[in-house]
Amino acid sequence: MFKYKCLNPIAGVGLELFNNKYDKCEDVNDADAILVRSASMHDMELPDTLEAVARAGAGVNNIPLDKCADKGIVVFNTPGANANGVKELVLAGLLLASRDVVGGINWVQSERANEDIAKLTEKEKKNFAGCEIKGKKLGIIGLGAIGVLVANAATHLGMEVYGYDPYISVDAAWNLSRSIKHIQAVEDIYKECDYITIHVPLLDATRKMINKESIAKMKDGVVVLNFARDLLVEETDMVEALKNGKVKRYVSDFPNTTMAGAKNAIVIPHLGASTEESEDNCAMMAVKELMDYMENGNIKNSVNYPACDMGECIHACRIAINHRNVKNMIGQFASVFGEADINIANMMNASKGDFAYSLFDLEKAAPEEVISRIKTIDGVLKVRVIK
């Protein structure tokens, strides 16, 4: 029986996929697997029993990836599963930044008891007028699952789209409309674009990438949209730029004490992925990833361990080993099996950065002393007997 703990509410349609080998638990110390959305795991004690964490979503900055990898805990995310939900809200953000719909609605509310509201409307509406997005230049920083969808949709709305992503995946490049201008230097996005939207992960290299210096390179009256993470922007610099009009509007999906009341900021309460469809897609993908890992040892969509998939085990035994990416690990594992007179029927090894993963299908069951010997090999972080 496997135990899983949900650190955030996870859509029922995902949890229903768990079969009778799984039980929900309340105490994280009992958990073999964790399902999480945005809850921060950085200060959590991770129990030794924990095998895997699945982030029902894209961003993994709330999870200590290296600390998990060091303990042999595989962390998954659900790439693309909520991308359409975010894309749709980014399109709404473009429009909200262009026409003062929010100000207009607030005005209507403030005048709702006024009998002359209809007449007054025609006089007051000029205060909320704006511009169209058609024909304007949109710069997209980060052309992953979300950036590509935003880029393609914006071209259909008549925008001239500039895209920047030095690490773009082959899949993303295939999906990108040919009309998008491929930008090699992010400065060209700053210099040319009327609207700039950020869709990169929060990493050391991207933290505070929008700051006083980058804002100074932007056009006067630019609109900046941030549906990725607040820490990508040095928000005190943004508040200043909103005050002096350099930035016309800042649309953010991340309320905090700096931005919530800032002039000309439109702050949304982290709703990008909060659609029925995105929540269902993320939950289903996360649960499927966990089940395949717990039951077969297969890794798909991990952010701290390599992909490794041998399907279902058709042999007597499967052993999964999480280990450091150092020399001669396979040789040492094979020797232990050989000395115990166990033939390897199939195997796979892959690495990602400092960490590696090996699956061995064996022609007969590995006795406890074989597993114990493998656990003592220097560099081995976790060993599981899958079957």
Ligand SMILES: NC(=O)c1ccc[n+]([C@@H]2O[C@H](COP(=O)([O-])OP(=O)(O)OC[C@H]3O[C@@H](n4cnc5c(N)ncnc54)[C@H](O)[C@@H]3O)[C@@H](O)[C@H]2O)c1
């Ligand atoms: N608001 C929300 O609810 C919500 C929902 C989903 C994702 N997100 C955030 O959006 C981010 C992007 O999501 P995604 O699904 O598109 O992820 P993704 O991994 O598919 O795409 C990220 C892209 O950023 C690119 N990139 C990395 N560093 C870059 C840099 N320095 N300059 C330019 N491009 C760079 C990568 O090459 C990749 O193509 C997530 O990491 C997450 O933080 C927010």
Ligand SMILES: O=C(O)CC[C@@H](O)C(=O)O
């Ligand atoms: O779970 C959520 O609602 C937000 C998810 C989002 O920020 C992500 O990175 O996928």
